[in-house]
Amino acid sequence: MKISVELTLTPLQNDFEPAIIHFIKKLRASNIKVLENPLSTQVYGDYDEVMDILNSEIKEVFQLIDKGLLYMKIVKSDRQDYEPHF
Numbered sequence: 440m441k442i443s444v445e446l447t448l449t450p451l452q453n454d455f456e457p458a459i460i461h462f463i464k465k466l467r468a469s470n471i472k473v474l475e476n477p478l479s480t481q482v483y484g485d486y487d488e489v490m491d492i493l494n495s496e497i498k499e500v501f502q503l504i505d506k507g508l509l510y511m512k513i514v515k516s517d518r519q520d521y522e523p524h525f
Contacts, residue, residue: 440515441486442483442490442513443483443514443517443518444511444512444513445479445480445481445512446479446481446482446510447478447508447510448462448480448500448508449507449509450504451505451506451507458504461500461503462499465496466492469492469496471483471488471492472484479510481519483519493511497509
């Protein structure tokens with residue numbers, strides 16, 4: 440089963456950029472498709488593979504920050520080629 444996941448990591452601390460950069464670089468190094476924009480990061484792939492990678496990388500980044508939020512939206516389909524039709 441293919442999924443699309445949108446992630447927004449928000450460390451609640453002054454020095455927040457290193458944790459976000461580390462998180463995105465680790466996602467890029469995985470086998471899943473990663474797309475970024477200024478507001479969020481999207482990942483695409485097989486459910487089990489994506490969730491295994493996210494489980495590991497979310498735990499690691501949470502260990503790097505004191506406090507933080509991670510917003511995650513999951514869609515049951517591969518939406519990486521989505522283009523608006525209007």
